[in-house]
Amino acid sequence: MSQQPFSRPGAIDLSGLSAAAPAGGAAPAGGGVSSAYAVDVTEQNFQSVLESSRTAPVVLVFHSPSQSPSSTAMADDVVTVVSEHEGRFLAGVVNIDAVPAIAQAMQIPQVPLMLVLLDGRPATQPMPGPIPLEELRALFTQLAQQLTAQGIAGRHQPRQAEVAEGEEPPVDPRYAAAQDALGEGDIERAVAEYQKLVDANPADAEAAAGLAMAKVLMRTTGVDLNQARAAAADNPNDIDAQTLVADLDMLGGHVEDAFNRLIDLIRRVAGDDRDKVRTHLLGLFAAVGNDDARVVRGRGNLASALF
Template sequence: MSQQPFSRPGAIDLSALQRPAPSGPPTGAGAPGAPAGGAPGAAPVGGSSYAVEVTEQSFQAVLESSMTAPVLLVFYSRTRMPESGRLADDLAVLSGEFEGRFLAGLVDIDAAPGIAQAMQIPSIPLVVAVLDGRPAPLLQDALPMEELRTALTQVMQQLTAQGMTGRHQPRAGGPAGAEGEDAEEYVDPRYAPAQDALAAGDVDQAVAEYQKLVTANPADAEAAAGLAMAKVLQRVQGVDLQGARAAAADRPDDVDAQTLIADLDLYGGHVEDAFARLVELVRRTSGKERDAAREHLLGLFAAVGNDDSRVLKGRQALASALF
């Protein structure tokens, strides 16, 4: 496996995680008739049913389980870098909070040096996201628990917006009958209609379903974030990226041109670039144009999550631009 370039901590680019069109019959975990639980031989750890210690013997099975839903591999060493061990523990805890949206695979590089060598791990700590067996670097820093939680929330929101709604089955302590060949992926029934619409490529319907949830319960933060992200996806569908960037370059104060590029940046994971573009637009414009740019930026804040550190910085920058 060739080594991939690693992004700076906190810069999440999900473009490498988009599912390719199937080129043949599905195989491995997640295929019809395959166990949804996957990863045989990998024992649950950390008090979570969605975290496993990965050994050189179970590594392939863990990778195959990424056909069902994302696997986040965290590479750590408690002896060489204790903070990397803390990151592994935190990821295990969060895997339980996310209830199967991802499987945390804990890789102790001292106990399983062959895995680190095969993945060409440059340093620890490191979190690598695996989807459909394909790895993409996600984090290279031992973030505090709250920052890690908000970062993962954004990742899962973006994957949901791309129609990736699968969940892992619990490895232990789950509902009776959850394991086995007839097990089905768990989807929170509140969000199932919206997620099903996204999986079918019907973004307009997904927006409508999320809107119903928000209207019924404005305090539902996950529904609000899902609605905001689905609206981003709705706006970027079928956009000619080169044409959009050329239009934005030619018309730096055109609100429609600039907000479209901000949407594209956010969708591609360039969160800070999207925020900075609209903050500067607010700074340069006035009247209705400024109001439109500000409202659009607030929508992007909601899509990322109001507790995200980048949103907090973006709000400070917006306040400075306004006053």
Template structure:
């Protein structure tokens, strides 16, 4: 029996469509075609040109169909206001980062000043997420569910780090679809993924985690500094470990004996997949403090693997690394 994984950042998320009384997200496979695509931005005015298909302009008529598209492809929703033109800069930043991710993220954009119905719909969500109806504001979308990312303006480096975390959560939940993009006319074509990375993605989509592990391991053997392969390997190994776990037995064993390392590391894996990242880290940190020798080294190594899965930019990982150093020394 395997535990149904949930996105690492979606605890407490609400059904976005419910705030406006719209029907909830349709089942997987529901038609999402017909949602108007934003045309590539003009080159003049300093705005970035983007591949057609990457950005959807959301209005009251296509909100539901736009949400449905994130059933298979991770999405990022940017709320801005034409009454405050400076907020358009965040749209450009998010779009530029998403364009570099080669279709792994769909960008949804909503101008709340131009769409009073959307303003009314999103106000409760903004208050719940950030304490006030602020714009600009950015949410991740996984299977139609919003994940608060950040309010206000952010530099490109921070946006990239946050979207990396969103993609990690998406992979953990098997949301690995891509947007079919049409390159901007006259723009240089993006390089294709390295063959071994493409093989790993194809294997993940097919549910063949062993093949994905083999592809990433071969990529690292050929280039030990391949950070993307290292990150992908950590994520797929987690999915592979958790795939055949008897959840009830593992949790019962961990509860009966908190010093049972096998049970502890298994439950920590399940906690990360279920979004209980802090619980996973705390469980293993407690074991680091109470063990020694090979046992301590095994727990420490597993904890470092989970740090890699969650991502070094995550604040929980930063705190976890500090706590680990304290526990070790």
């Protein structure tokens, strides 16, 4: 089988296709994929799967258990190969028996068929199958190399698998080295490990949060809490004293106190000092996570303080 070049220009915009899918409750596609980097595509999540391709490529694989059992076998192989690339791709498995509207909207002529999306649009020509497992591996290796050559470094976040009650969720292997370092009390090594992950994939929000919190731990190691608070009380405009107490508040779980301390400081200082405090505050936002309600409020308060 000839391999299609990985190309972004001239692709057809698929952003409106989800409107073609009726709003009724469809059965889950397929038999249920079991991979951190694969998802069964339904009418309800179709748009979000398309949006995921703005982070890194999404591989849609269309199959039909009733019409072609071999197409379902290929879909399983695609999930296997995609998972081997640990986030470079996300497999979107489309069972056309369960979600025919999606296949109709995308004008799928046959199964099995595979299509790679990037930025919500096709990045390759449709690839009909069946494609043997080893040929799939060669194809995805080539696509990954082309992504790297084009400077496309984004990765998908692993999707949470079901965890039985009482069991600990598995540790994502990408973060294992950093978490092991934290467990051993080697904060400097943890910072270095998280920094590697962020450098490799700036869009990795979990790595960015880990790096930010590891830096908080590094800055507060060996600090006497009472002395730090006394110094901040005596020097309300001292940048180092105030940011240190904000870090200590973070470690103590007083997240909003930390945010408010720095936002109040931003209102009192100017110039380079203001930029320094703002940068520190953004680091604390990253440590908590941009979707956290406290961070959303903090960002609003920061905007008010700055403008």
